[in-house]
Structures are given as structure tokens and as C-alpha cells.
Amino acid sequence: MRKMFxxxxxxxxxxxxxxxxxxxxxxxxxxxxxxxxxxxxxxxxEDRNATMARFFNGLNxxxxxxxxxxxxxxxxxxxxxxxxxxxxxxxNGSTTSGYSGxxxxxxxxxxxxxxxx
Numbered sequence: 819m820r821k822m823f824x825x826x827x828x829x830x831x832x833x834x835x836x837x838x839x840x841x842x843x844x845x846x847x848x849x850x851x852x853x854x855x856x857x858x859x860x861x862x863x864e865d866r867n868a869t870m871a872r873f874f875n876g877l878n879x880x881x882x883x884x885x886x887x888x889x890x891x892x893x894x895x896x897x898x899x900x901x902x903x904x905x906x907x908x909x910n911g912s913t914t915s916g917y918s919g920x921x922x923x924x925x926x927x928x929x930x931x932x933x934x935x
Contacts, residue, residue, distance in 0.1 A: 832860040840876045846900040849876060870896055880907060 836856045841849045884903045890896040
């Protein structure tokens, strides 16, 4: 049915959107939902590590820097960590669109917050 009603170039548009999807000013969970919808529309079924890499590469840099320091096996944990980092950055007055050199980036290890520059 898809072949009959959806033009072939539509999938290329969706693939390009998926490849270039970045967080921008959206919240982490909004970005993940948009990525999921695009993957469903494009009928993409990929390895979970590829999906985690796709999600990670679209995060804002200051969130990705902290998430990268954490150990994660499942994408759900990775998303949860990114949301926690985003909330902490917003609470401390940092923007999610870029890294401020004067801002101390926090990482979470066993529930404790350690400060790194």
C-alpha cells in the first residue's frame, strides 16, 4: 500500500531529515519522539547501538558532553540521563544550545554530583 500512495522521493526526504535531526531548542524527549516518528515513517529497523548513536549525535553539545561520560546499555537509560542533564542545566541557568565556558558541567556518579570544568 505504501508503494501505491507514497512517492519514492518522500522516503529520501525522511531519511535526510532523520540524518540531520538535531535537538536545537527542543527538549530531549521531544527530539527523541521526533526521531522515533521519523524512523517509523521511514520504516527503519536498526540495531539498538545505531539508534543510540543517532540519538546521541543529535543532542546539544553540552548535554552530550555529560551523557558521554556515563555508562549506558539501553537507549531508555541514555534518554533518562539526557533529560536529567538538561533539567540540571536549565535549573542552573545554562542554555541547551551551547556550552558556556564559565559554566561548570556536572556529571552524576552513583547519585552524587561531581563538578568538572
